[in-house]
Amino acid sequence: MTSAEALSNDISGLMHELGRRARAAAGALAIASAERKHAALAGAAQAVDANRAAILDANGLDMANARDKGMSAAFQDRLLLDDARLDGIVDALRAIAELPDPVGTVIAEWDRPNGLHIERVRTPLGVIGVIYESRPNVTADAGALCLKSGNAVILRGGSDSVHSSQALVECLRLGLAQAGLPEDAVQLVPTTDRAAVGEMLKGLAGNIDVIVPRGGKSLVGRVQSEARVPVFAHLEGLVHVYIDRSAELDKAVAVTLNAKMRRTGICGAAETLLVHEDVAGTHLGPILEALMARGCEIRGDAAVMARVPAARPATEEDWRTEYEDAIIAVKIVPSLEAAIGHIEHYSSHHTEAIIAEDPAAVEKFFAGVDSAILVHNASTQFADGGEFGFGGEIGIATGKMHARGPVGVEQLTSFKYRVRGNGQLRP
Amino acid sequence: MTSAEALSNDISGLMHELGRRARAAAGALAIASAERKHAALAGAAQAVDANRAAILDANGLDMANARDKGMSAAFQDRLLLDDARLDGIVDALRAIAELPDPVGTVIAEWDRPNGLHIERVRTPLGVIGVIYESRPNVTADAGALCLKSGNAVILRGGSDSVHSSQALVECLRLGLAQAGLPEDAVQLVPTTDRAAVGEMLKGLAGNIDVIVPRGGKSLVGRVQSEARVPVFAHLEGLVHVYIDRSAELDKAVAVTLNAKMRRTGICGAAETLLVHEDVAGTHLGPILEALMARGCEIRGDAAVMARVPAARPATEEDWRTEYEDAIIAVKIVPSLEAAIGHIEHYSSHHTEAIIAEDPAAVEKFFAGVDSAILVHNASTQFADGGEFGFGGEIGIATGKMHARGPVGVEQLTSFKYRVRGNGQLRP
Numbered sequence: 001m002t003s004a005e006a007l008s009n010d011i012s013g014l015m016h017e018l019g020r021r022a023r024a025a026a027g028a029l030a031i032a033s034a035e036r037k038h039a040a041l042a043g044a045a046q047a048v049d050a051n052r053a054a055i056l057d058a059n060g061l062d063m064a065n066a067r068d069k070g071m072s073a074a075f076q077d078r079l080l081l082d083d084a085r086l087d088g089i090v091d092a093l094r095a096i097a098e099l100p101d102p103v104g105t106v107i108a109e110w111d112r113p114n115g116l117h118i119e120r121v122r123t124p125l126g127v128i129g130v131i132y133e134s135r136p137n138v139t140a141d142a143g144a145l146c147l148k149s150g151n152a153v154i155l156r157g158g159s160d161s162v163h164s165s166q167a168l169v170e171c172l173r174l175g176l177a178q179a180g181l182p183e184d185a186v187q188l189v190p191t192t193d194r195a196a197v198g199e200m201l202k203g204l205a206g207n208i209d210v211i212v213p214r215g216g217k218s219l220v221g222r223v224q225s226e227a228r229v230p231v232f233a234h235l236e237g238l239v240h241v242y243i244d245r246s247a248e249l250d251k252a253v254a255v256t257l258n259a260k261m262r263r264t265g266i267c268g269a270a271e272t273l274l275v276h277e278d279v280a281g282t283h284l285g286p287i288l289e290a291l292m293a294r295g296c297e298i299r300g301d302a303a304v305m306a307r308v309p310a311a312r313p314a315t316e317e318d319w320r321t322e323y324e325d326a327i328i329a330v331k332i333v334p335s336l337e338a339a340i341g342h343i344e345h346y347s348s349h350h351t352e353a354i355i356a357e358d359p360a361a362v363e364k365f366f367a368g369v370d371s372a373i374l375v376h377n378a379s380t381q382f383a384d385g386g387e388f389g390f391g392g393e394i395g396i397a398t399g400k401m402h403a404r405g406p407v408g409v410e411q412l413t414s415f416k417y418r419v420r421g422n423g424q425l426r427p
Numbered sequence: 428m429t430s431a432e433a434l435s436n437d438i439s440g441l442m443h444e445l446g447r448r449a450r451a452a453a454g455a456l457a458i459a460s461a462e463r464k465h466a467a468l469a470g471a472a473q474a475v476d477a478n479r480a481a482i483l484d485a486n487g488l489d490m491a492n493a494r495d496k497g498m499s500a501a502f503q504d505r506l507l508l509d510d511a512r513l514d515g516i517v518d519a520l521r522a523i524a525e526l527p528d529p530v531g532t533v534i535a536e537w538d539r540p541n542g543l544h545i546e547r548v549r550t551p552l553g554v555i556g557v558i559y560e561s562r563p564n565v566t567a568d569a570g571a572l573c574l575k576s577g578n579a580v581i582l583r584g585g586s587d588s589v590h591s592s593q594a595l596v597e598c599l600r601l602g603l604a605q606a607g608l609p610e611d612a613v614q615l616v617p618t619t620d621r622a623a624v625g626e627m628l629k630g631l632a633g634n635i636d637v638i639v640p641r642g643g644k645s646l647v648g649r650v651q652s653e654a655r656v657p658v659f660a661h662l663e664g665l666v667h668v669y670i671d672r673s674a675e676l677d678k679a680v681a682v683t684l685n686a687k688m689r690r691t692g693i694c695g696a697a698e699t700l701l702v703h704e705d706v707a708g709t710h711l712g713p714i715l716e717a718l719m720a721r722g723c724e725i726r727g728d729a730a731v732m733a734r735v736p737a738a739r740p741a742t743e744e745d746w747r748t749e750y751e752d753a754i755i756a757v758k759i760v761p762s763l764e765a766a767i768g769h770i771e772h773y774s775s776h777h778t779e780a781i782i783a784e785d786p787a788a789v790e791k792f793f794a795g796v797d798s799a800i801l802v803h804n805a806s807t808q809f810a811d812g813g814e815f816g817f818g819g820e821i822g823i824a825t826g827k828m829h830a831r832g833p834v835g836v837e838q839l840t841s842f843k844y845r846v847r848g849n850g851q852l853r854p
Contacts (some may be wrong), residue, residue, distance in 0.1 A: 027771075031794050104794075112816055116805055123797065125827055135679055179441035209827065230657065230828050251850045258852040344454075366845050367458050367531075370550065378848025387853065388844075389539055400552055400636065400841035401657050402829040417815075418793050420804025423678040425685040426814065 011195045018154055018187055019204030022127040025182040025405075026152035030124045034101035036179045041097035041144055044175030045090045048140070051171060052086055058163035059136065066160055075347040077163055079134050089140045089168070092392060099391040102409050103150040117304045117420045121414040124150030125209050130394070131223060132159030132214035139165045142212070143186045145394045150411035152185045154208065156200060158215075159192035197222075203229040212395050212407070234398040235374075236322045236348040237267030239380045242339040242365065243287070244356035245278035251377055252283050252355045253290050258379040259353060261294045265324045267396060268351050268383030272319060273330045274339045280307065280332050288330065296326045299388050303332040319346045336361050338359045340368040349398045351383040372398055372405040382409055438622045444613055445581055446631030449554040457551045457596040461528035463606045468524035468571055471602030472517045475567070478598060479513055485590035486563065493561075493587055506561050506588055516567045516595070519536045519819060523571040526818040529836050530577040544847045548646035549840040551577030552636050556627045557821070558650060559641035561585030566595040568638070570613045572821045574599070576839035579612045581628060581635065585642075586619035624649075630656040639822050639834070657835050661799075661825040663749045663775040664694030666807045669766040669792065670714070671707040671783035677784045678804055679710050680717050685779060685806040688721045692751045694823060695778050695810035699746060701766045707734065707759050715757065723753045730759040746773045765786050767795040774798055776825045778810040799825055799832040 028297040029037075048055065066076050067389065102122050109119040128151045130142040139157055148151035157165040165188055173183040189196050200208060200221060210230045213223040215389050243257050244254045259270035277285050288298050288308050298304070300311035301320045311330070318329040319342070333339045343352055353375040354365040362376050373383050383406070385393025390408030397403045403411040456464075456601030475482065486508040493503050529549050536546040555578045557569040566584055573580035584592040592615055600610040616623050627635060628650060637657045640650040647662050668686050670679045686697035702711050707730065715725050715735050725731070726745045727738035739758070745756040746769070760766045769778055780802040781792040788805050800810050810833070812820025824830045831840040 030797065110816065112814070116809065116814075118815060123827070205570060254850060254852060262853055305818070307634040360846075371458065371843065373844045373846060375846040376848060378846060378851040379853045381853040382543065382846060382848075382851070388545060389537065400550070404841055405844050414831055416798065417800045417832050419800060419802040419805060420789075421803060421809075423675075423681060424805040424809070425681060426689055426806045 011191060011193055012199055014191065015189070015196055015199035016204055016207075017126070018189065019207030021184040022154050022187060023207045024154040025184040026124065026126050029147070029152055029185050030103070030150050030181050032150065034103070036181055037101060037148060037150070038097050040147060040175040040179035040181050041093055042175070043178045044140075044144065044172045045093035045097065047174045048086060048093065048164070048168065048169035049090050051167070052083065054166065055086065055167040055171075055346055056081060058167035061163045062134075063160050069160075071160065072176040075134070075160075079136070079164070081136055081164060085137065089137055092137075092141055093144050095391055096148050096409075099148055101148070102413050107415060114424050115164055116424055119418045120415050120418075121418055122410070123416050125414050127152045127154065127208050128412065129154045129156070129208040129211045130214065131156045131200060131211065131219065132158065132196055133216065133219065134161035135214075136164035136168060138214050139168045139188070140172070141392055142214070142394050145167065145392055145409055146412060147172070147176070147185060149409040151412055153329075154187050154189065154200065156189040156197060158312055162192060171382050198226070201227045214395055230401065232395055232397040232399070232403045232411075234267060234348065234350050234396050237269065237350040237383075237396075238272070238322045238346065238348040239268060239270045239350055239383075240274060240343045240347060240352045241270045241380065242343070242352070242354045243276060243279060243283055244336060244354055244358060244361045245276040246358035246361055247276075247279060247283060247355040248357055249283055249286060253287050254354055255353065255355055255377065255379055256287050257290050257294065259381055260291060260328050261296060261326065262379070262381050265327050266381065268381045269324070270328065270353070270380050271322050272346070273289060273328055273335050274342060275330065276336070276339070277303070277332050277334050284308065284330075284332070291328060294326075296328055298328060300330045301332065304330045322348070334355045336364055341366065343369050343371070350396065351375065351380045353378070353380045372396070438618060438620055439626055441618065442616070442623055442626035443631055443634075445616065446634030448611040449579040449581050449614060449803050450634045452611040453551065453553050455609050456574070456577050456579055456612050457530070459577065459608055461530070462575070463608055464528060464575060465524050467574060467602040467608050468520055468607035469602070470605045471567075471571065471599045472520035472524065474598035474601045475513060475520065475595065476517050478594070479510065481829055482513065482591065482594040482598075483508060485594035488590045489561070489588050496587075498587065502561070502587075504847070506563070506591070508563055508591060512564065516564055519564075519568055520571050522818055523568075523575050523836075526575055526836055528575070529840050534756060534842060541851050542849060542852055544844045546847075547714045548845055549837070551845050552839055552841050554579045554581065554635050555839065556581045556635040556638045557641065558583045558627065558638065558646065558799065559585065560643065561588035561645065562641075563588050563591035563595060565641050566592045566615070567599070568819055569641070569821050570596065570599045572819055572836055573839060574603070574612060576836040578839055581614050581616065581627065583616040583624060589619055626651070628654045628656075641822055657828065658824055658828045659824040659826070659838075661694060661775065661777050661823050664696065664777040664810075664823075665699070665747070665749045665773065665775040666695060666697045666777055666810075667699045667701060667770045667774060667779045668697045668807065669701040669770070669781045670703060670706060670710055671763060671778070671781055671785060671788045672703040672790055673708060673785035674703075674710060674782040675784055676710055676713060676810055680714050682780065682782055682804065682806055683714050684717050684721065685805070686808055687718060687755050688723060688753065689808050691753050691808070693808065695808045696751070697780070697807050698749050698756065699773070700755055701760050702757065703766070704730070704759050704761050705762070711735065711759070718755060721753070725755060725757055727757045728759065749775070763791055770796050770798070777823065778802065778807045780805070780807045799823070
């Protein structure tokens with residue numbers, strides 16, 4: 001055996017041991033009472049609050065390393081913890097603690113003619129693997145959402161946040177221990193070797209039930225292409241706003257501006273604007289002027305270029321691009337149907353909006369566009385588990401299998417059937 | 428290129444073309460009205476009824492081939508169509524036509540403090556691949572359930588039923604065409620080459636969203652291990668019946684007998700009986716005598732052997748065996764907890780029953796056993812989509828992702844969010 005093989009075996013063995021521990025903890029967590037899970041989360045929040053100095057010290061190590069490595073200012077900002085951000089983490093843990101416990105909830109129930117009473121009830125999924133970049137707050141959020149939904153979690157944070165993540169995981173494990181629940185319900189991968197990610201994607205011999213990647217396209221793309229277990233994720237948010245011929249001008253301007261410019265780097269930010277040609281004369285100018293006044297670059301098709309000389313010409317590539325920046329691609333479409341056709345062709349099926357006063361147009365858009373989230377007369381930046389009232393999200397999924405849209409605690413559950421009889425035999 | 432490579436390329440190309448057609452048809456079907464889908468299914472039922480002679484002729488070809496190949500009587504019985512079985516197919520198509528249309532159903536809706544109204548509505552999954560053995564009725568059932576739920580389907584039936592399946596698929600496609608829907612919503616793989624299955628398992632370049640295998644363990648096992656897309660399936664039904672110390676004797680005898688002996692070859696048939704030691708003296712004898720009187724072989728642990736000399740000794744292998752035959756493994760357990768422990772260790776997580784009058788024991792069993800279907804005081808043979816009121820099933824799933832238990836039209840759907848606003852901007 002070469003030393004590289006020996007190291008690879010070590011990591012495989014280490015990861016499989018993590019998987020076994022997670023599975024054992026998941027069994028205990030699945031039948032834990034709502035009170036115990038609440039206590040564990042409240043305890044974790046308390047532990048973060050009480051251990052601010054230690055957490056900030058750990059984060060200081062990570063920050064020093066990041067500076068030494070010359071990481072970008074944006075990277076360092078995502079990595080940084082301070083007292084205000086710790087307040088946010090404590091609040092998030094408390095908010096997740098207070099969510100209704102999804103496990104055991106009766107989703108549906110009915111009686112059969114033979115007297116059988118059937119209930120469909122929520123159960124945990126099992127073990128969730130979360131792979132994310134160097135954002136310490138994801139450690140607390142993801143761990144807490146998995147715990148609330150009765151799942152064990154294996155967290156693999158970015159290597160540059162290892163000290164911060166370890167300090168936060170210790171708080172979650174302290175909360176679990178104090179509540180009489182197995183600490184191994186929350187485990188952090190104790191190596192920064194990338195081979196550990198490969199092992200997670202193979203599913204740890206059946207001990208990971210679903211993988212949630214949180215991060216940029218290269219991370220999500222790798223997970224989606226290599227994972228041998230289900231993945232809840234979105235690769236892109238190529239979000240469209242369509243201005244219908246029935247759109248009110250003020251709403252069209254305000255919503256488009258918010259959808260594009262409130263924050264340009266999030267997955268719910270608009271990337272392409274489609275305008276019905278019947279309102280191109282009235283609506284296009286004010287919308288684009290408002291965007292340009294906020295520093296947004298316009299890339300238009302020929303019809304847009306003819307009306308707005310300050311625009312730059314859009315190429316085919318622009319309709320496929322998630323800018324994540326102050327740039328928007330703009331196209332004039334001859335009809336609602338053409339808008340739906342463009343979206344179905346180019347969209348990443350994350351979130352799309354229609355601005356319209358005509359109810360028939362809205363219903364046609366809602367039926368014809370197959371994206372996770374469709375919005376009428378409101379900003380696409382509401383595409384967020386917190387804004388949906390889920391009390392947080394572990395991510396947003398654009399797949400159609402199991403979870404879709406913001407993934408909160410409910411979508412981290414499965415279900416089983418409870419059938420109650422009184423001696424019924426099948427004829 | 429060798430001729431084998433050329434053939435393999437041909438099949439790959441053929442299958443990918445099927446996939447493209449299915450995806451295009453799925454787009455049209457997803458927005459088809461409930462009326463059109465109903466009309467297509469009613470038309471298909473009518474077409475089967477009107478083309479009995481042609482279907483029976485086609486089945487005659489398959490039967491003659493099966494006889495020539497010396498297939499078993501059981502195989503030929505599954506393959507056979509006659510007027511009574513065509514009646515069953517016509518009735519099943521009509522029953523599925525009459526089911527409520529799941530697509531567009533609002534599963535949940537709520538208002539946010541900012542005035543946004545959010546709805547979660549059912550949508551089709553897309554394209555479903557069904558791989559099954561030589562049972563012509565699965566062609567009609569699976570095709571109809573997919574169509575009702577707005578999905579396109581690619582059917583790959585057993586090679587020995589190819590003429591029968593083709594005749595039934597033509598009826599489904601006639602129904603679609605008469606209703607103004609794309610015929611390619613239902614396609615039968617036009618080759619019996621097994622390479623076609625391999626192509627389906629790879630997902631046809633993203634044009635199959637989920638695979639449903641229907642058949643024996645070797646088929647399901649191959650699909651589960653090779654598929655690169657989600658699979659709704661169960662590999663085994665290693666079903667347990669537990670007789671609690673609070674069980675009423677008459678119910679225990681009648682339910683166990685029905686669970687084991689009504690039909691021994693179906694996945695909901697009991698395979699292992701666990702009896703609480705406190706009622707071994709009163710309940711074990713009558714239950715086993717009733718089973719033996721019906722020709723069931725008993726394989727018991729040492730405690731069972733001591734009480735029932737007619738039993739044969741069970742080995743470790745017996746606790747892991749789905750007999751699908753008139754054989755039952757029997758064990759005496761010291762407690763409810765021991766029964767749950769045995770089930771969690773050996774079960775295939777399909778269906779388990781508890782016979783008990785003590786509500787606390789029932790709740791403990793329902794919470795502690797993580798199988799798709801848990802039954803109290805009724806036969807495990809109710810594990811069936813029809814018996815659940817689903818109007819049919821495409822299969823029973825033991826995985827926890829998306830579908831679990833009997834898979835009816837609802838579980839062949841995904842969902843999306845419709846968010847209705849009045850100009851809301853995200854702060």
